[in-house]
Amino acid sequence: MNFSPKNRFLSIWLLFLPLMLQAQNQHVMFERLSVEQGLSQSQVMSLCQDKQGFMWIGTRNGLNRYDGYEFIHYKKIKDDPTSLSDNLINTIFEDHDGTLWVGSGNGLNRLDPHTRTFKRYFHSPTDTNTLSNNHIQVVIQDKNELLWIGTSWGLNEYDPATQKVTRHYFAKSDVDSADQNRIWDVITIPDGRLVIATDAGLRFYNPESRESSLIQHNPRSAQSICNNQVRKLLYDEMGRIWIGTLEGLCTLDLESGAISRFMHHPDNPNTISRDVISAILKDQSGDLWIGTEWGLNKYDPQTGQWNRYLYEPDDPYSVSNNYISAVYESRSGILWFGTFHWGINKYVPAKQVFKYYPSFAIHDGAGFVDYNVISLFQSRDDSFWIGTYGGLFQWDRKQNLIRHYYSESRSSLAPIGNFIQTINEDENGFLWVGSIKGNRSGLSRYNPRDGRFRHYQHDPGDSHSLSSNDINVVLVDGEGVLWIGTDGGGLNQYDQPTNRFIHYTTDYNDTNRIAGNWINTLLEDHTGLLWMGTDQGISSFNKDTKEFKNYLYHPDDPTTLVGQRITALFEDSLYRFWIATEDGLNLMNRETGLFITYTALDLSPSTIIYSILEDQSGLLWLSTSSGLLRFDPVSETFVEFDENDGLHVVDFNAGSAWRIRDGELFFGGKSGLIGFRPEQIHSQDFIPPIVITDFRVFNESLPVHILQGSDDPIHLGHRDRSLAFEFVALDFTSPQKNQYLYKMEGFDREWIQAGERRFASYTNLNPGTYTFRVQGSSAYGVWNEEGAQISFVIVPPFWQTFWFQFILLLLTGVAIYGGHRYRVRQHEHRAIELTEEVDKRTKELAQSRGEYQR
Numbered sequence: 001m002n003f004s005p006k007n008r009f010l011s012i013w014l015l016f017l018p019l020m021l022q023a024q025n026q027h028v029m030f031e032r033l034s035v036e037q038g039l040s041q042s043q044v045m046s047l048c049q050d051k052q053g054f055m056w057i058g059t060r061n062g063l064n065r066y067d068g069y070e071f072i073h074y075k076k077i078k079d080d081p082t083s084l085s086d087n088l089i090n091t092i093f094e095d096h097d098g099t100l101w102v103g104s105g106n107g108l109n110r111l112d113p114h115t116r117t118f119k120r121y122f123h124s125p126t127d128t129n130t131l132s133n134n135h136i137q138v139v140i141q142d143k144n145e146l147l148w149i150g151t152s153w154g155l156n157e158y159d160p161a162t163q164k165v166t167r168h169y170f171a172k173s174d175v176d177s178a179d180q181n182r183i184w185d186v187i188t189i190p191d192g193r194l195v196i197a198t199d200a201g202l203r204f205y206n207p208e209s210r211e212s213s214l215i216q217h218n219p220r221s222a223q224s225i226c227n228n229q230v231r232k233l234l235y236d237e238m239g240r241i242w243i244g245t246l247e248g249l250c251t252l253d254l255e256s257g258a259i260s261r262f263m264h265h266p267d268n269p270n271t272i273s274r275d276v277i278s279a280i281l282k283d284q285s286g287d288l289w290i291g292t293e294w295g296l297n298k299y300d301p302q303t304g305q306w307n308r309y310l311y312e313p314d315d316p317y318s319v320s321n322n323y324i325s326a327v328y329e330s331r332s333g334i335l336w337f338g339t340f341h342w343g344i345n346k347y348v349p350a351k352q353v354f355k356y357y358p359s360f361a362i363h364d365g366a367g368f369v370d371y372n373v374i375s376l377f378q379s380r381d382d383s384f385w386i387g388t389y390g391g392l393f394q395w396d397r398k399q400n401l402i403r404h405y406y407s408e409s410r411s412s413l414a415p416i417g418n419f420i421q422t423i424n425e426d427e428n429g430f431l432w433v434g435s436i437k438g439n440r441s442g443l444s445r446y447n448p449r450d451g452r453f454r455h456y457q458h459d460p461g462d463s464h465s466l467s468s469n470d471i472n473v474v475l476v477d478g479e480g481v482l483w484i485g486t487d488g489g490g491l492n493q494y495d496q497p498t499n500r501f502i503h504y505t506t507d508y509n510d511t512n513r514i515a516g517n518w519i520n521t522l523l524e525d526h527t528g529l530l531w532m533g534t535d536q537g538i539s540s541f542n543k544d545t546k547e548f549k550n551y552l553y554h555p556d557d558p559t560t561l562v563g564q565r566i567t568a569l570f571e572d573s574l575y576r577f578w579i580a581t582e583d584g585l586n587l588m589n590r591e592t593g594l595f596i597t598y599t600a601l602d603l604s605p606s607t608i609i610y611s612i613l614e615d616q617s618g619l620l621w622l623s624t625s626s627g628l629l630r631f632d633p634v635s636e637t638f639v640e641f642d643e644n645d646g647l648h649v650v651d652f653n654a655g656s657a658w659r660i661r662d663g664e665l666f667f668g669g670k671s672g673l674i675g676f677r678p679e680q681i682h683s684q685d686f687i688p689p690i691v692i693t694d695f696r697v698f699n700e701s702l703p704v705h706i707l708q709g710s711d712d713p714i715h716l717g718h719r720d721r722s723l724a725f726e727f728v729a730l731d732f733t734s735p736q737k738n739q740y741l742y743k744m745e746g747f748d749r750e751w752i753q754a755g756e757r758r759f760a761s762y763t764n765l766n767p768g769t770y771t772f773r774v775q776g777s778s779a780y781g782v783w784n785e786e787g788a789q790i791s792f793v794i795v796p797p798f799w800q801t802f803w804f805q806f807i808l809l810l811l812t813g814v815a816i817y818g819g820h821r822y823r824v825r826q827h828e829h830r831a832i833e834l835t836e837e838v839d840k841r842t843k844e845l846a847q848s849r850g851e852y853q854r
Helices: 005-025 177-181 349-353 802-853
Strands: 031-033 044-049 055-059 062-066 071-074 089-094 100-104 107-112 117-121 136-141 147-151 155-159 164-168 183-188 194-198 201-205 212-215 230-235 240-245 248-253 259-262 277-282 288-292 295-300 305-309 324-329 335-339 344-347 355-358 361-364 367-370 373-378 384-388 391-396 401-405 420-425 431-435 443-447 452-456 471-476 482-486 491-495 500-504 519-524 530-534 537-542 547-551 566-571 577-581 584-589 594-598 609-614 620-624 627-632 637-641 652-659 665-669 672-676 690-697 714-716 723-729 740-745 752-755 759-762 768-777 783-794
Touching: 044 324, 044 335, 055 089, 062 089, 100 136, 107 136, 147 183, 177 194, 194 230, 201 230, 230 277, 240 277, 248 277, 277 335, 288 324, 288 335, 373 665, 373 672, 384 420, 384 665, 391 420, 431 471, 471 519, 482 519, 519 566, 519 652, 530 566, 537 566, 566 652, 577 609, 609 665, 620 652, 620 665, 690 768, 690 783, 723 740, 723 768, 723 783, 740 759
Parallel strands: 044 089, 089 136, 136 183, 183 230, 277 324, 373 420, 373 652, 420 471, 566 609, 609 652, 714 783
Antiparallel strands: 031 344, 044 055, 055 062, 062 071, 089 100, 100 107, 107 117, 136 147, 147 155, 155 164, 183 194, 194 201, 201 212, 230 240, 240 248, 248 259, 277 288, 288 295, 295 305, 324 335, 335 344, 355 672, 361 367, 373 384, 384 391, 391 401, 420 431, 431 443, 443 452, 471 482, 482 491, 491 500, 519 530, 530 537, 537 547, 566 577, 577 584, 584 594, 609 620, 620 627, 627 637, 652 665, 665 672, 690 723, 723 759, 740 752, 740 768, 768 783
């Protein structure tokens, strides 16, 4: 198939423009959670976040608690009255006291936070102080702390203080009783009335006076509600009630009584995607999210703009299913969309900063073309030029028009070659385009005045032609001189008056020659010195003296470059000179010729930096083989952005980067183009709750939900010395990037950096008093420094207790004293015996002497 230039332009324009329009305005990323990630079932009926921060998901097959990493399931268990009463979970509600109420297809359930068991509430036909029906559709709480439970047959009032249930039925003689008592949704409005969605229309009910009124659809009036089968309700701060029915969306202004309708129109894309309304939510920014049986919709009340989000089989970031059954916004601003056939879709507004311009393939006369974006440039007329593996594109961003230049032959209407590696513009307004890949590549000059290209290629018989057809980089210096870096042919200087190329190549025996012939990047610094990055290091070139100076990698010298293959050169606004190699980032001191190396420690060693841009705040943005890095030269810290942060492109290309004049940054990669404004990327101020989710002693879990934060420490035996803890930061933005610190007070001297690890273990703790503390951060580095804690005491064995040792000491003292007294008495007794013996002998001696004298 052959295309004339006009036909080629139109055909490619028609294919490319819809994708670009979609990308620029509405291409957003939804993250999917379903059975594959641990959800108990893919049909999601209800969503709720509790005060601790856990997400609760009700499905047709059980209740799920989600912490960002894993799901815990709660289901009906046969013959266990403390389990759920049914697995069909229609609604989940947390009251003002933090009690979780779960409405099912067969009864109401209240979760006991201490025992993690449920109390069931059922209908009894013989007891009017029970629910009017077991099929629970909605649970809410009013300003008087009363719960209102809507069922398939009647409304119920539950007083938690008295635990009394009061049934409320509605009757209107000309309306079917079943229709007006089938309750789908209930909301409260500021005057204390309840607004109730029924199959008979919209009912207003005053619980105190028991007065009610019914608003119904009038087929003869456009000022009535869309349909009597009302499913979802929302009250906004403007005093309007949003009413979702089976035949459209409408609003009721409570002050004026005016009703406005929003209906689907097949021929108008700026309308709702379908009229069957299944969910309504107003988010923190004021936008409304409307779920239908065929697509998710966002409505901006300020502009009246509708945006539709539908399932796209080839887009893993589209909504997973078109039937949106539930919509919820968690406290950090994340939106959760339950579907009726494929789990949950999570939408993080902070991740939508990175606009995605997708890569795609088309079929033309040359076959399938893959648009791998390898070069970017903004010309003086504000055209944005995109070099790809499928030709050259000119993008008028104001009108959002695309023109494609594709080479099928050596035509002057397209550049030579379709692998467009580099683009630049000279002082005369000519565009210079370099391509790679052999004989069908080279250098092309585009004249915007006549729309034609002039081609330059290597001629073996002409020593003044290009030294190589593979053009890696084109630079126009401050004097208007054109410099061309080639792949294997060294450096070329183009002399326009003579139409000749001057060659500079390497000679490994001559240090005054360029470091290598494979030149990947060129830069002219603020002094006019020319720098080139090669496969063997970097070279500077003095254009006046024609002298080269080389800076090479020496593995044994840490003050030299880290790595020899140069991927990017960059001079920032403070004239600091940055060099990226395949092994890291270098800062060069041009006075000393020494280098400082910076490395993001948490990156894979295989990560390669491909390009460097600076934003308006002085931060450096580095495209890599696995995402983007933001580097702060002041704090010398890196922040990593990858697919978890909304990047649709993570494997970028060398040299494919550009900062346009309004400050927006663009990076090209193997799967397309991304653009963003760095000032919109800021750390959220949301402080994630920290929860200790498990406390195990010899692998036996203790009731951590009771112990956590308690003022009374738990007492453990002296044998309970093997302990383990699990914990979580409840930030759902990118849970994989949450960070943790922990410390065992009484054992650890310093906080232990756990990184992304969510557990800690200790063995052979000595008896004593301990407090385990944990802190955590969000994906954006916002720390909860208060964290969570559990205190406990390891009780020593009885022989190590104070009283035992005191008694033992006392007994020992008594024994010593007793022994001492015994010995003293023995000595005294012996002394008496000796005295008596002496006296006896003395008397005997005296007696003997007396007898002798006689």
